[in-house]
Amino acid sequence: MGDRRNYSDGYWWSKDGLRLHYRDYPGREDRPPILCLPGLTRNARDFADLAERFSGEWRILCVEFRGRGESAYAKDPMSYAPLVYLQDVEALLADLKIERFVAVGTSLGGIVTMLLAATDGEKLAGAVLNDVGPELNPAGLARIRTYVGKQVWYPTWMHAARGVAEANADVYPDYRIEDWLAMAKRLHRVNSQGRIVLDYDMKIAEPFRVPGNEAGPDMWPTIDALAGRPLLVVRGERSDILRADTADKMIARAPGAELVTVQHVGHAPTLDEQAAVAGIARLLAQVAP
Template identity: 65%
Template sequence: MHWWSNDGVRLHARDYPGDPGAVPLLCVPGLTRNARDYAAFAERWSGARRVIAVDLRGRGESGYAKDAMSYVPLTYVQDLEALLAEQGIGRFAMIGTSLGGIVTMLLARPARGRLAGALINDVGPEIEAGGLSRIRGYVGKASSWPTWLHAARAVEEANRDVYPDWGLQDWLAMAKRLYRVNTAGRVVLDYDMRIAEPFRVPGAETGPDMWSALAGLSGVPVAVVRGERSDLLGEKTAQRMMAALPEAELVTVPRVGHAPTLAEPEAEAAVGRLLDRIDRG
């Protein structure tokens, strides 16, 4: 489905139908990712409930922004509020990976009373310097490949420490989530390279006060999923998040870095427990 942002960008989401009486899930992907990241997740959890996986502006099938400085979390929050209003969605829950988790935290206070629960996947109010440096090192750098196999090998080279147990089919599947085929027949990254521009402004990658934003999730069911090998969400930050949200659950996915796919047994079980808590009200 499509909707329009306040500044005239045509935005896209994949809408997986489900029981209209159940709390729907709004799924928000990471910085360079898109709605395809949630395809397997949506197939697993839709039916019992509606699942909406969004393409943030500048990604996937969403339009590119005229102003590159609109590629910031607070604008993404406004885009999602426009989606919720257009769809007439009252109560909902959020699944946010990396940047999507930041957006989830920032939306918590504006959506107070409507947000039924949230899963924050491998991100926190503080981002580890090493992980942030790694992201700055690759975001906005175009690459193209003649075949999907070439793209998969490039993805493997960049991420083998994140998913040390993956095989070729896993890398091919990830490449097809990250890349698209352009009009010249080349396999290219599926996002606007200008999303890197706000990263030149210190703090633009998150929000003004992320610990205050996290506190907006108090009183609702929350799960925090962390990759054991994550370089973005440190163990100390994760424990501080638990102290800030005493009723939240922290789940660590072994032998995975940034970020868990949410198909891992530990993560899938955490999703199930979170949804049970949400459905119990």
């Protein structure tokens, strides 16, 4: 899985008193760190392969939003919202005294990246938006609402892999059983009863089920805020979240930005695909030649 223990665990506190977690992979101090922000139901493990590939040359911080992984669960489920995640990330940046960074955001993490561009854009040395944009396809959002917040459990990792495969066969049609097993281990944890369960607070679904809460107001100005700095938009060819015409419009509004389409993949690319890796490498070369 590329998830060797070559990182340290870091923690910080949110404004409302939650202890939040990130993985800290070491890298050069003369370059801005890479801040990895995961999708709605995901965690720091999603970026293990990316971190293994680029750490050493780059310091990589893999954030776990509140309610995911080792981060504390929120007392108020309505705080599971992009503007609160933004505040949490800003608290981390302040805690670590980070003045400049590269953001890699998948899905929800990309929404938070866009919000960072709008509120504190001068700190962004570059950004990767993975299968997300200022407009989200309602068909994809409807699909996500069918499963988010529904707890399932499995007796073995192979059962979990088969469950993940059944739910995501259209997203990753080329996956084999070892790929599904690796994904299952990123998505799940073993609870105190020995059951394999999803590694997030089921209550993250509550605000997400309210139409309009996925991102917030008009997000197109955030793309304008990213113009003029290295920007990579990654889109899964089969994505039902980021439409192809939306991706093209993003590139048109941010001169110099690059669009990479990952073939035979839906929402969202894992960023270990050859096309995505090459695109990220090109973006980083613009940040630090």
